[in-house]
Amino acid sequence: MRIMRTVAGITLAGYLISACSAQPSYDYVISAKICDITIDRSLIKPLLPAGGKFEQTVRDYGTKPETDWVCKIEIDNEQALRIAFHRTSGTIDIPQLAREGSLKLRDPRDVDINGTSTAQIAMDGALLSSPCLSHGEEDLITELTLGKNRLTTKSVKDRNQEIETFLRSYVPGLIKAKCDA
Template sequence: MTRTIRGLVLAAALCVLAGCSSSDDYTVPDALCGVTVGSEPLAPLLPDGEKLDQSTKTLNAESSTCSVSVDKKQAVYVTDDVTDADTDPVAVQRDALARMGNPQKAAVGDDARIADQGGVAVGVCTYQGGRHKFVTLVDLTSERPVPKGTADRRKALESFLRAYLPKAMEAKGCRK
């Protein structure tokens, strides 16, 4: 019995030292499809399960998507886009945000909306020598999004976007 407890304590300590957290049998990664944000912002958005998979698709130099699945069921879907400075990404995403439920303005980046099951965040940046906007849309696609409580889920989404947006901008070469 004490050997089992020591093993659990050791495993938890190693996970803390490695900068990860786990949900049942999988380890929450420090990077989301190549963007290093740490596991803490992503962990609350993921359901329990046994196996986590990530899939990245680069559509072109300015656009990419990332799908995170747990036990072969999509849980989180993220899109990153560099757009023209004149584009209003929140207006472009109006229908998607409405579908996600009750979008509200949030203090993330230069503009953001957090909804019940997703959100969008915008950062103004310099990309390839010109002024642009970087847009991240996160959609909790799980049938039962987590955290269970809507207020907690919205708070977790805002925390995730706050951590993810600047790192994703940097990864795409979009400088603040």
């Protein structure tokens, strides 16, 4: 009886080890354009979960054309990433909005990203303000929100770094497309 328990324990341990060490499967192709902005796919991949199907939708929802957009990326029909853009002429307190606004980012911190006047990054997303004078508004506000399935897989420091790396590459194209066009 003791031998049977030992064999069963070893077999179970083997299954658990192989299940835990399996690499996540990314069976989808990431679009070359993320929310209408061309970017190196390797920079967004760390923000997306493993899965089989990549789907992206972009829509304009502003009361004035070309002032408000939302982009959703879904993996296997689950929201993995959401980026919303708002052109505004009002002054917005980005640090306060990051902490207390509708996003309620967890422990946001200031970060310096070229092309932004203010940027806050947290483990669950980011909030940025970029000068956007060419369309008569003052700022382009960008909200990035990660899907819930990406919030516990990495340390806060690692996740913040991945978001920051993505945004450093993404923001110049965003400003060119949404403000300079």
